[in-house]
Amino acid sequence: MAVLVDITKCIGCESCSVACKLYNKLDFKKEPRNVKDGIIDLDDNNWTVIQQRVNKNDDIRFVKKQCMHCKEPACASACFSKAIQKDENTGAVVYYPDLCVGCRYCLVACPFEIAKYQWDEQFPQVAKCQMCDKRVEHGEAPACVSACPTGALTSGNRDELLAKAHKIISSDSRYINHIYGENEVGGGEWLYISDTPFEELGFKTVSDVPVTSYTKSYLSKVPVLASAWALFLAGLAYYNHRCDQNKKSDNDGKE
Amino acid sequence: MSNNLSRRKFLKVVAGSGIAGFGVMVTGCKGESPGGKGWIPDQYQGKGDFPVALKGRVSIAADNPSIERDDEKCILCGQCIEACEKVMGVYGNYPLPLKKEVACVNCGQCSMWCPSGAITEKRNIKDVLAAIEDSSKHVVVQTAPATKVSLGEEFGMEPGSIVGEKIVGALKAAGFDAVFDTCFSADLTIMEEAAEFIHRLTKAQDEIPHLTSCCPGWVKYCEYFYPELMHNLSTCKSPQSMLGAVVKSYYAQKKGINPEDIVSVSIMPCTAKKFEAARPEMEVDGHQDTDFVLTTRELAVLLKYKKVDLTKVEDAQYDSALGESSGAGRIFGASGGVTEAAVRTAYFMATGSNPPDALLEWKPVRGMTAVKEATADIPGVGSVSIAVCSGLKNARDLLDGIKASGHSKWQFIEFMACPGGCIGGGGQPKADASLIADAKLKRIDAIYREDVNAPKRCSHDNAEIKAIYKDFFEKPLSEKAEKYLHTSYTNRHDRLFD
Numbered sequence: 121m122a123v124l125v126d127i128t129k130c131i132g133c134e135s136c137s138v139a140c141k142l143y144n145k146l147d148f149k150k151e152p153r154n155v156k157d158g159i160i161d162l163d164d165n166n167w168t169v170i171q172q173r174v175n176k177n178d179d180i181r182f183v184k185k186q187c188m189h190c191k192e193p194a195c196a197s198a199c200f201s202k203a204i205q206k207d208e209n210t211g212a213v214v215y216y217p218d219l220c221v222g223c224r225y226c227l228v229a230c231p232f233e234i235a236k237y238q239w240d241e242q243f244p245q246v247a248k249c250q251m252c253d254k255r256v257e258h259g260e261a262p263a264c265v266s267a268c269p270t271g272a273l274t275s276g277n278r279d280e281l282l283a284k285a286h287k288i289i290s291s292d293s294r295y296i297n298h299i300y301g302e303n304e305v306g307g308g309e310w311l312y313i314s315d316t317p318f319e320e321l322g323f324k325t326v327s328d329v330p331v332t333s334y335t336k337s338y339l340s341k342v343p344v345l346a347s348a349w350a351l352f353l354a355g356l357a358y359y360n361h362r363c364d365q366n367k368k369s370d371n372d373g374k375e
Numbered sequence: 376m377s378n379n380l381s382r383r384k385f386l387k388v389v390a391g392s393g394i395a396g397f398g399v400m401v402t403g404c405k406g407e408s409p410g411g412k413g414w415i416p417d418q419y420q421g422k423g424d425f426p427v428a429l430k431g432r433v434s435i436a437a438d439n440p441s442i443e444r445d446d447e448k449c450i451l452c453g454q455c456i457e458a459c460e461k462v463m464g465v466y467g468n469y470p471l472p473l474k475k476e477v478a479c480v481n482c483g484q485c486s487m488w489c490p491s492g493a494i495t496e497k498r499n500i501k502d503v504l505a506a507i508e509d510s511s512k513h514v515v516v517q518t519a520p521a522t523k524v525s526l527g528e529e530f531g532m533e534p535g536s537i538v539g540e541k542i543v544g545a546l547k548a549a550g551f552d553a554v555f556d557t558c559f560s561a562d563l564t565i566m567e568e569a570a571e572f573i574h575r576l577t578k579a580q581d582e583i584p585h586l587t588s589c590c591p592g593w594v595k596y597c598e599y600f601y602p603e604l605m606h607n608l609s610t611c612k613s614p615q616s617m618l619g620a621v622v623k624s625y626y627a628q629k630k631g632i633n634p635e636d637i638v639s640v641s642i643m644p645c646t647a648k649k650f651e652a653a654r655p656e657m658e659v660d661g662h663q664d665t666d667f668v669l670t671t672r673e674l675a676v677l678l679k680y681k682k683v684d685l686t687k688v689e690d691a692q693y694d695s696a697l698g699e700s701s702g703a704g705r706i707f708g709a710s711g712g713v714t715e716a717a718v719r720t721a722y723f724m725a726t727g728s729n730p731p732d733a734l735l736e737w738k739p740v741r742g743m744t745a746v747k748e749a750t751a752d753i754p755g756v757g758s759v760s761i762a763v764c765s766g767l768k769n770a771r772d773l774l775d776g777i778k779a780s781g782h783s784k785w786q787f788i789e790f791m792a793c794p795g796g797c798i799g800g801g802g803q804p805k806a807d808a809s810l811i812a813d814a815k816l817k818r819i820d821a822i823y824r825e826d827v828n829a830p831k832r833c834s835h836d837n838a839e840i841k842a843i844y845k846d847f848f849e850k851p852l853s854e855k856a857e858k859y860l861h862t863s864y865t866n867r868h869d870r871l872f873d
Contacts, residue, residue, distance in 0.1 A: 127472070128471055128472035129471050129472070131434040131471070131473060131477065132434045132436075132473075132477060133431055133432050133433060133434040133435075134432075134434075134446070135430070135431040135432050135451055137446075138432075138446050138449050138451060139415060139419065139451060141413075141446070142413050142414060142415050142416075142450075142451070143410070143411060143413045143414070143415045144409070144410040144411060144412070144413055145410075145412045145413030146413075148446055148447035149447065167410075178475065179472065179473060179474050179475065180473045180474070180475065180476065180477070181472065181473070182473075201396070202405070205405065214408045215408060215409065216405040216406050216407070216408055217406065217408075217409055218405065218406030218407070219399075219405055219406065245409065247409070250408050250409065250410045250411070252410065252411060253408055253410070253411070254408070254410070254411040255411070259422065260420065260421055260422060261421075261422050261424070263415050263419060266415075266419040266420075266421070266422075266425075266430075267415075267419055267430060267431055267451055268430075268431060269430050269431025269432070269453070269456055270431070270471070274424065275422070275424075294472075315472055
């Protein structure tokens with residue numbers, strides 16, 4: 121499941137962020153933790169936010185922010201306890217608190233700074249958009265998409281949405297020729313089209329190379345090496361133990 | 376067994392749980408993902424592109440002076456969008472992407488329709504309470520005609536209960552220094568507007584059709600969507616702003632109060648009046664005409680906070696100088712009222728005598744019908760064709776019709792943003808929302824009972840109106856009247872359109 125965000129169609133009603141909070145039972149009362157220059161950013165209670173921006177013509181643009189659900193998620197790759205996993209069927213990058221050890225490597229790894237932490241909780245978890253994995257696996261749209269009244273959000277097959285996005289861009293000269301999310305850090309399930317350059321709207325300029333590719337070649341060998349090393353040490357310990365025991369019984373025999 | 380955990384045992388436990396955890400991970404046991412434990416309204420089940428009757432909600436900018444929303448109460452029912460689009464013709468009638476602002480005419484109908492009370496007026500109750508507490512301030516309050524037939528509902532009375540004199544008593548009990556009647560300034564509006572209409576009809580035909588300007592929601596709508604008609608708008612301020620301007624000039628002078636020390640509060644059935652009060656055009660001699668606007672609902676909250684029970688309060692009379700009203704001023708609260716009042720005085724101005732009974736009981740312009748048409752025969756002026764329209768979606772249809780045909784068959788058109796006029800305003804009690812059509816009819820009925828009960832039926836017969844022209848304004852459309860009672864408009868078209 122992929123989602124196409126047409127920034128030109130957003131009127132800033134925030135139906136999406138309210139639907140997210142309703143469906144995911146997030147706390148409406150908590151003050152947003154990250155507000156900079158009047159622009160709200162994600163936090164553990166805001167898995168998606170609408171940011172109001174102004175472009176060069178002084179026109180208002182609203183930008184929806186949430187997890188991009190990368191094809192090669194850096195957060196999942198950074199997680200040594202597999203608490204973040206990419207679901208191959210739905211495309212959602214899903215967090216599993218039962219596996220999480222709380223190291224927060226995912227927060228650091230994410231190129232879009234999406235994952236947040238429940239700093240106020242006694243047993244904190246990581247918090248991020250799950251793309252409504254429980255809805256999406258039944259073929260339903262994420263809650264935010266289904267609540268959008270203007271058609272700024274549409275969900276569907278990634279290839280079909282990409283084709284649709286390319287068609288919109290080529291048939292309407294107002295759009296800039298860039299689908300954000302198509303190739304960014306290897307591409308993701310969330311795609312954006314806009315009439316305003318993405319840099320002006322607060323989007324990060326990132327490389328097309330998946331973050332994971334920098335580390336995959338050697339980090340993928342870590343589990344094998346670690347297991348081998350553990351086995352080697354275990355063997356060594358066993359050997360020493362035997363040596364000691366033999367020595368002991370030899371001594372016993374002598375006496 | 377020792378109570379102390381040996382190093383060896385500790386390492387065993389740690390290593391064991393590590394291996395167990397690794398095993399869980401490898402076998403694919405991952406527990407449940409967070410999220411999805413809340414609820415979502417029924418219409419959002421299924422695939423996002425399934426057709427549904429209503430979805431989403433209207434966009435409300437953070438700096439909207441009239442309305443705000445509590446997200447926690449929002450159930451995404453879609454009623455607000457329905458009201459904004461189908462009743463008001465705002466949502467869906469401007470191009471995307473957005474330009475300079477999120478379109479809103481501040482009418483507050485979304486707050487009327489909102490079933491969970493998420494959308495409310497932006498409240499000014501605390502500001503008003505602070506002004507009342509401040510002994511250095513002379514706090515003046517005015518009450519709009521439509522609030523006098525609706526406030527009772529907030530205190531459990533039947534819709535259509537007339538509570539004008541009770542409101543005066545209640546406001547005095549709440550600590551306001553002077554209570555004036557917006558019906559007085561409605562009479563003043565009529566004096567100016569009737570004179571302006573006759574002037575336009577006889578000497579400035581290019582400004583015909585004459586479009587009324589009492590309704591701030593309609594005025595902003597015109598500025599957004601029909602800027603080419605802005606010169607047809609009456610230049611008269613609304614009764615709210617006229618009274619505010621008069622309070623800080625004529626009344627201040629008369630009483631010897633420094634206008635700086637006056638806080639001008641208005642009780643309105645309307646959320647758009649908050650926007651109007653803040654308009655830079657509504658300022659004379661450095662004083663904003665109206666400082667704070669409370670809706671009918673807010674007044675109920677304020678009175679209850681002040682422990683004033685409207686049902687038990689003693690009746691009182693409006694304060695003099697700006698407190699007398701004719702029947703004409705009292706009917707401003709219903710759709711068609713402005714027209715009927717203006718025609719009564721225009722008739723007098725043209726002929727020198729009061730209108731016949733038929734024009735004092737002018738049925739064709741009354742009621743809830745979307746667009747009402749009538750013709751008034753005024754000797755010396757001729758036959759004047761009039762339309763009365765309420766509900767901005769209806770206004771859009773009517774104006775688009777005029778645009779398409781290239782001319783207006785009417786010389787005078789009254790527009791009210793809210794269906795039925797101010798009695799159905801966005802700041803009115805929601806108590807009878809379930810019976811709202813019926814409640815509205817009862818409020819209208821009460822408005823016209825107020826008219827019949829008035830000792831004088833025409834604005835020009837109002838003694839205080841005569842006095843204010845004699846002492847201050849000289850005559851309608853005089854230089855002084857233009858300064859205090861007339862305004863200009865701002866083209867807002869390019870804030871929504873290319």
